[in-house]
Amino acid sequence: MSTIKKIRNLKDLSTSNDRFEGAHLLCPGCAHSIIVRELMNCTDDNLVISSNTGCLEVCTAVYPYTSWDTSWIHIGFENAATSIASAEAMYKARKRKGTLKDPDAPVKFVAFGGDGSTYDIGFQWLSGAVERGHDFTYICLDNEVYANTGGQRSGSTPLGASTTTAAAGRVSYGKKQMKKDLVGIMAAHGAPYVAQLAPNKWKDMIKKMQTALATEGPVFINAISACTTEWKFNPKDTISITDLATDSLVFPLYEIINGTELNITYRPKNVIPVKDYLGAQGRFRHLFKPENAHILEQWQKNVDAQWEYLQRREEARV
Amino acid sequence: MAEKMELDKVVVWDGNYAAAQALRQAQVDVVSAYPITPSTGVVEGYGKFLSDGYVDGEFIMVESEHAAMSGCVGAAAAGGRVATATSSQGFALMAEVLYQASGMRLPIVLCVVNRALASPLNVRGDHSDMYLGRDSGWIQLDAFNAQEAYDLVLMAFKIGEKHNVRLPVMVHQDGFITSHTAQNVHPLSDDEAYAFVGDYKPLDELLDFSRPVTYGAQTEEDWHYEHKAKQHKALIDSRVEIDAVFAEFEKITGRKYKRVESYMMDDADVAIVALGTTVETAKMVAEELRKEEGIKAGVVAPRVFRPFPFDAIKETLANVKAVGCMDRSAPGGALGALYNEVTSALHSGGSTALVTNYIYGLGGRDLTVDAIKDIYRELDKNAKSGKRSGKIQQFVSLRGPKLEYFE
Numbered sequence: 198m199s200t201i202k203k204i205r206n207l208k209d210l211s212t213s214n215d216r217f218e219g220a221h222l223l224c225p226g227c228a229h230s231i232i233v234r235e236l237m238n239c240t241d242d243n244l245v246i247s248s249n250t251g252c253l254e255v256c257t258a259v260y261p262y263t264s265w266d267t268s269w270i271h272i273g274f275e276n277a278a279t280s281i282a283s284a285e286a287m288y289k290a291r292k293r294k295g296t297l298k299d300p301d302a303p304v305k306f307v308a309f310g311g312d313g314s315t316y317d318i319g320f321q322w323l324s325g326a327v328e329r330g331h332d333f334t335y336i337c338l339d340n341e342v343y344a345n346t347g348g349q350r351s352g353s354t355p356l357g358a359s360t361t362t363a364a365a366g367r368v369s370y371g372k373k374q375m376k377k378d379l380v381g382i383m384a385a386h387g388a389p390y391v392a393q394l395a396p397n398k399w400k401d402m403i404k405k406m407q408t409a410l411a412t413e414g415p416v417f418i419n420a421i422s423a424c425t426t427e428w429k430f431n432p433k434d435t436i437s438i439t440d441l442a443t444d445s446l447v448f449p450l451y452e453i454i455n456g457t458e459l460n461i462t463y464r465p466k467n468v469i470p471v472k473d474y475l476g477a478q479g480r481f482r483h484l485f486k487p488e489n490a491h492i493l494e495q496w497q498k499n500v501d502a503q504w505e506y507l508q509r510r511e512e513a514r515v
Numbered sequence: 516m517a518e519k520m521e522l523d524k525v526v527v528w529d530g531n532y533a534a535a536q537a538l539r540q541a542q543v544d545v546v547s548a549y550p551i552t553p554s555t556g557v558v559e560g561y562g563k564f565l566s567d568g569y570v571d572g573e574f575i576m577v578e579s580e581h582a583a584m585s586g587c588v589g590a591a592a593a594g595g596r597v598a599t600a601t602s603s604q605g606f607a608l609m610a611e612v613l614y615q616a617s618g619m620r621l622p623i624v625l626c627v628v629n630r631a632l633a634s635p636l637n638v639r640g641d642h643s644d645m646y647l648g649r650d651s652g653w654i655q656l657d658a659f660n661a662q663e664a665y666d667l668v669l670m671a672f673k674i675g676e677k678h679n680v681r682l683p684v685m686v687h688q689d690g691f692i693t694s695h696t697a698q699n700v701h702p703l704s705d706d707e708a709y710a711f712v713g714d715y716k717p718l719d720e721l722l723d724f725s726r727p728v729t730y731g732a733q734t735e736e737d738w739h740y741e742h743k744a745k746q747h748k749a750l751i752d753s754r755v756e757i758d759a760v761f762a763e764f765e766k767i768t769g770r771k772y773k774r775v776e777s778y779m780m781d782d783a784d785v786a787i788v789a790l791g792t793t794v795e796t797a798k799m800v801a802e803e804l805r806k807e808e809g810i811k812a813g814v815v816a817p818r819v820f821r822p823f824p825f826d827a828i829k830e831t832l833a834n835v836k837a838v839g840c841m842d843r844s845a846p847g848g849a850l851g852a853l854y855n856e857v858t859s860a861l862h863s864g865g866s867t868a869l870v871t872n873y874i875y876g877l878g879g880r881d882l883t884v885d886a887i888k889d890i891y892r893e894l895d896k897n898a899k900s901g902k903r904s905g906k907i908q909q910f911v912s913l914r915g916p917k918l919e920y921f922e
Binding site: 255259260263265267268270271273296321324 | 573586587588592593618729732
């Protein structure tokens with residue numbers, strides 16, 4: 198029988214059973230490891246985890262080593278949602294037939310993908326698995342760039358960010374397009390639980406992770422994962438950069454239940470200007486040139502509009 | 516618990532339904548599939564058996580063939596019996612995951628109902644998809660009719676799931692000619708079939724929490740080579756296990772299978788080497804020509820396309836003077852794959868046989884009895900004169916001027 202683990206404070210979290218080994222190859226300051234470790238620490242249930250190809254995968258399973266002290270599978274760049282969904286299907290079949298070694302052991306199925314593999318190449322696999330209603334949680338570690346291949350733009354890269362394939366230059370301000378609203382798209386699938394979380398707000402993060410694991414059916418979570426290498430900030434500032442993201446409302450924290458019931462889960466006491474968040478990262482440095490002032494203005498307008506939209510949806514319950 | 520099905524001693528099934536019945540009798544735990552002509556009947560069959568309570572499993576109808584094979588990999592790693600079916604473009608879309616399935620040593624059974632690859636789009640049978648899989652690290656078994664499709668699917672589970680094999684297995688049958696043609700089939704009873712296939716014995720499963728496993732690790736230049744070499748060794752070594760399963764199957768059914776099938780080869784001067792339904796037509800033609808024209812004709816057919824039966828091909832063809840290698844796939848700027856593999860086997864045995872490469876039947880173009888007769892006659896002429904009358908590669912039954920290459 199699965200029970201929700203009690204985590205009252207940071208000490209409870211830090212003394213949890215560590216199933217994600219510290220010996221991995223992720224960059225110092227990478228938020229991926231924080232999010233993955235806390236997901237694995239927020240439950241005592243057995244975990245089957247799948248990962249898409251990406252930073253997390255290449256840094257945690259280089260033969261003959263593994264950082265995963267739990268069942269783990271990686272197939273390709275795009276199909277972690279399918280591999281976990283089908284492992285869950287096999288679990289159901291074997292449970293019915295009585296061929297499981299430990300049929301009463303509580304088990305949760307979790308998939309991790311980066312934004313490249315979630316917003317772009319693996320979107321179809323994710324959409325299909327959610328539509329079919331498998332019992333799993335998909336967590337997108339959203340660092341808004343193809344970091345593993347050296348910083349190319351993805352469907353999650355925000356307006357004006359400079360990447361190697363949408364570089365700021367003499368006549369360009371970087372990426373011309375907006376970030377895709379993947380949380381909205383996943384909610385529109387009618388998934389029972391969809392949420393956006395950030396590792397700086399750890400209580401909110403744990404609560405959402407535990408809700409996700411306790412929810413029957415497909416769950417999608419988008420987790421902001423600050424990338425010291427591609428966002429270009431000092432590795433010690435991962436959490437403070439994430440504070441700027443949540444407090445400027447660039448990355449609002451909310452959840453959507455059954456596709457309609459939207460709850461904003463964090464309202465900053467003092468909302469800071471978007472430019473404070475952008476200015477702290479090298480990927481947006483060029484936006485502060487006089488000729489790009491209109492992009493900074495556009496950014497603030499977009500964030501304001503997004504916040505207003507979320508509030509309207511929260512109120513309207515649609 | 517699934518209900519049993521009473522089957523007559525002789526039933527009339529097409530190839531797709533025969534394969535579906537084999538999936539049911541093996542009590543496959545998970546089928547992860549996507550529809551594509553002409554293979555859809557296989558998974559439709561499984562789905563219907565599930566709806567009627569004749570099989571207990573999970574049927575995942577995914578959103579693409581790439582996902583279908585991805586689903587097979589995830590489900591197989593979770594420690595149960597897994598199968599699917601596909602053809603042509605679906606096979607091509609699966610290609611990435613085929614290599615991942617074999618690299619992770621997961622015994623998945625894939626029923627491939629052979630069909631041409633676009634462009635131009637074509638739903639009819641040829642062997643383009645079968646050839647596309649030839650370096651994918653899978654065992655490839657080839658059925659020439661519905662009975663064999665049934666038999667080989669049952670045997671595929673038993674071969675692939677052996678712990679000293681642990682490889683995925685494709686069972687090929689020709690699109691439409693086998694898949695959609697109702698024929699007499701002698702099935703096993705449900706009990707006999709299941710007893711033959713046996714319970715699935717999990718190994719390194721994701722659902723054994725007492726012993727966590729990591730699937731799909733990364734290896735670079737330090738270990739990748741050893742992994743791939745080991746996989747090749749497993750394929751080559753599987754020959755012994757394939758023979759053992761064939762022998763066991765013969766014991767319970769009387770139906771004999773060999774890694775290379777041969778017909779009338781004891782005294783043959785000329786032989787056709789072919790795959791799929793062409794084998795059956797060639798057998799009939801060879802018999803006729805022996806009677807009518809005194810041509811000592813024989814037929815050789817690799818039952819197991821991978822691991823390629825190099826030694827058995829060499830032995831079977833050791834004494835023939837002329838060979839026609841029949842490739843039913845666009846050769847794409849080279850000689851046909853079967854020609855290349857058969858000639859390399861012959862060469863290693865010092866054979867001086869004149870080997871001709873006949874390209875035929877692309878996109879479902881019929882290979883007529885008359886066309887096969889002409890091929891045998893040409894081979895006979897070559898055998899008697901000691902020299903090739905045409906060029907090495909020839910296109911059979913093609914509109915326009917004769918297309919032939921290489922001397």
